Amino acid sequence: MLLLVISCLTSLIGSAAAAGGRAGYSHVECGLRPSFESFLETGKRIGTGRSVQLGEFPWHVSIQSHRKHICGGTIISALWILTAAHCFAKELPPDLTVVVGGINLSVPLEEHKPDSLILHENFNTTSMANDIALILLSSPIEFSKEKIPICLPFMCDIHTWQHCWAAGWENTSADAVPASHVLQKARVKLISREQCLKQIPQLRENVMCAEVEEGEGSKCQVDSGGPLVCSYWNTMKWFQVGIISEEKPNHKILTSVYSYLGWIENETAIRGKPFLIEGVDNGAHPRFIRSRAGAQLVFLEHCFLLFISLVTIRFLERRFLNT
């Protein structure tokens, strides 16, 4: 009996350590931030202040034209960047690069050239409907503590998502500290469609609304095309619930990523680089987990641990009753 308890305990600790301390990034899981959260250090840790710390939003990228920041975006896999279509709508910006793995745009950072840019085929510049785009990189991102893909959402219910944040480089140069182009963050709250319709009667389909939380300063700019990321329950994973599409005076209108999961899967598959969340998208790695499956895996892990505990308790009960 003692042996069983010990083996259960070791397997529990072992799985926690394995999940918390994945050192190699060859098969990094989406939405986990080793510098900020681990199984041993749970809780949604976000540093204080407005400036983002290195590794705090490791999925956030700067999309640049002639080395000037034009929009935010997110790493969703080693080869795919998710952003908004309106960033490229008027004309295709020349000399596009995707800058990853940093928070301070004044220092040289890792740059990736796009291989192709995919705007949603039904993006409407007038109504801003279907404001979503993908960038296929010509070289894969090698993941590290500063470069981690974000998970895509597995549900759209706004009450599930908590601890939501947006971030941006936009207009930071106009702030008190000139020449310090450091990513800024703001806590935001998703609001219901009904509530949003009261303010914006012509709200289009497949969007969500969010507002910057009290005390965060309404003038805080977030990156157009950048993500709204949230977490839920007591998991450590972060999910991209929306893409910043439009800024209204008190609201941010977001493209609901959940509504476009099928589009993302189709478009990435057509290009021969199907969207897979783990590692390099070339099929070389044995452990592929897609984002939705990844979230389910967390649940499965919890269920499995619960099952082990129950079996142990039953076993102990029987031993005590028998003796």
Ligand SMILES: *[C@@H]1O[C@H](CO)[C@@H](O)[C@H](O)[C@H]1NC(C)=O
């Ligand atoms: C950003 O980088 C520039 C150039 O190296 C530096 O002067 C500035 O202090 C940095 N800002 C922060 C907040 O680290």
Ligand SMILES: *[C@@H]1O[C@H](CO)[C@@H](O)[C@H](O)[C@H]1NC(C)=O
């Ligand atoms: C784009 O949106 C505008 C305004 O809602 C609408 O009048 C127009 O028909 C739309 N265009 C297309 C091609 O759907």
Ligand SMILES: *[C@@H]1O[C@H](CO)[C@@H](O)[C@H](O)[C@H]1NC(C)=O
């Ligand atoms: C940035 O600031 C300039 C001038 O201060 C303003 O015209 C522009 O609209 C701002 N950009 C955004 C995205 O708010």
Ligand SMILES: *[C@@H]1O[C@H](CO)[C@@H](O)[C@H](O)[C@H]1NC(C)=O
């Ligand atoms: C994705 O492709 C499938 C098969 O071609 C098609 O049935 C489906 O409508 C497509 N979904 C989207 C969102 O484009």
